[in-house]
Amino acid sequence: MSNPNALAEKEKGNQFFKEKNYESAVNCYSKAIEYDRTNHLLYGNRSQAYLNLNRPDEAVKDCNQALKLDSNYVKGYLRRGTALKMLSDYEKALTDFKKVLQLEPNNKQALKEVQDINELLSPKKAGLIEPISSSDTFYSNNKQIETLPSGDEKQSNRLNVRPSSKKSLPISNRVINRIPINTFEFYCDWRELSTDSTKLNYITNIGVTKMREIFRDSMEPFILPFDQICYLNCPK
Known part of the structure; x- marks a missing residue:
């Protein structure tokens, strides 16, 4: 990044992002974009902050701009696909995730998303009358x-x-048995679990080793409640 002011604002935004202060992160990324409108990474970073703020429409716009600047930007397709999925635009989301697989055939997140969306679009999931x-x-x-x-x-x-x-089944007692492959999937599942018992079952099913793998490269640390930490560390 050639513009030092843009770089400084980007670094500030990254720090706010790590602290889960997504609004401040958006503000910093926006300032960075004012200094440098040609860097696709700035739009990409802001799109992720918008996703974490549950603002998928704005995330889509930023991803569109990022992909105009770099048509091979994998995270741009991933994040736009995620935003479109949040907006229930499954066909377009599927197109983005398939594009990721063209660029990175072994991308685990894209493979999982394609599978999930195909299930959503199947006749049974789509609610066709038999x-x-x-x-x-x-x-x-x-x-x-x-x-x-x-x-x-x-x-x-x-x-x-x-x-x-x-x-x-009451929604508060919902049990999610899938194993997330990244922090975004983890937090999507986590927000749907409203009781301690379902949350404990979820993280126990994932296991300590997989939890470390999921959060290893994440900008967001995940802190478990003390009683759940004790449970995970108890010999079985």
Whole structure:
């Protein structure tokens, strides 16, 4: 980076990012861009800060600019794909992750994202309606509704309604069993876990060795609560 002022603001932004002060990081990266609008890394860094602030629209704009400056910028495609996925624009996100694999065929994050999005776009995940047989049972508003038999067996036009024994799992008790491959996936999962028990189950499933690998090169340190640290370090 040739402009010393841009470099200074970039370094300040990186420090704020490490401290999870993403708003201040955005401000510093913005100042750096004012000094040097030709450096794709500045837009790339700011896009990641926007992602961490849950501002995917702005992240997409920065990635677009970064990729105009460097069409082979892998992180630009990764971050734009992530932002588009957050915006539920799965087709465009898939295109970006596939572009990453063209540039880096063994990129683990892109491979995982392509797999996840393909599952989301599959007929079952997309909610396509399948043919209904006369014996199908439906669940709605915690009541079980069975279709009436056809032909001579039909004796009434009324549906037989009774309380269902099936209950949806409260979101607070959700269990996530997948192993994240980077800090972004980790924090996406972590935010969905709202109880200590589900969080403990999640990090126990990952394991200490994998946790160290995930956060080894991260700009963000992850600090576990004391009781969870004790649990992980206890002999099994």
